Amino acid sequence: xxxxxxxxxxxxxxxxxxxxxxxxAYQEATSFRVPQMDCPTEISAIQGKLESVRGVGGxxxxxxxxxxxxxxxxxxxxxxxxVELLDAIGLKxxxxxxxxxxxxxxxQI
Numbered sequence: 001x002x003x004x005x006x007x008x009x010x011x012x013x014x015x016x017x018x019x020x021x022x023x024x025a026y027q028e029a030t031s032f033r034v035p036q037m038d039c040p041t042e043i044s045a046i047q048g049k050l051e052s053v054r055g056v057g058g059x060x061x062x063x064x065x066x067x068x069x070x071x072x073x074x075x076x077x078x079x080x081x082x083v084e085l086l087d088a089i090g091l092k093x094x095x096x097x098x099x100x101x102x103x104x105x106x107x108q109i
Contacts, residue, residue: 053077
């Protein structure tokens with residue numbers, strides 16, 4: 001992203017905080033590897049793209065590991081569609097090998 005780590009960007013963002021709607025029971029929490037996600041600029045771009053998408057319940061970011069976890073309803077939006085949406089904003093992402101189902105069990109993908 002061109003504005004990555006722009007010194008004028010808001011450095012008060014708390015990227016490790018989850019933005020997950022705890023009031024809705026989402027079926028899946030899928031982890032994505034996002035190699036270009038290394039500062040609050042990418043977090044803002046991802047939030048801007050995914051927050052209003054039907055079926056997305058929230059996100060959790062790990063900048064150090066460059067992992068994004070998206071809590072979502074798999075019947076409304078697939079993990080492949082989330083990858084496409086991230087690609088549309090210039091962030092190449094892939095599904096990380098482990099994700100979690102509503103039952104809380106790890107599933108290898």
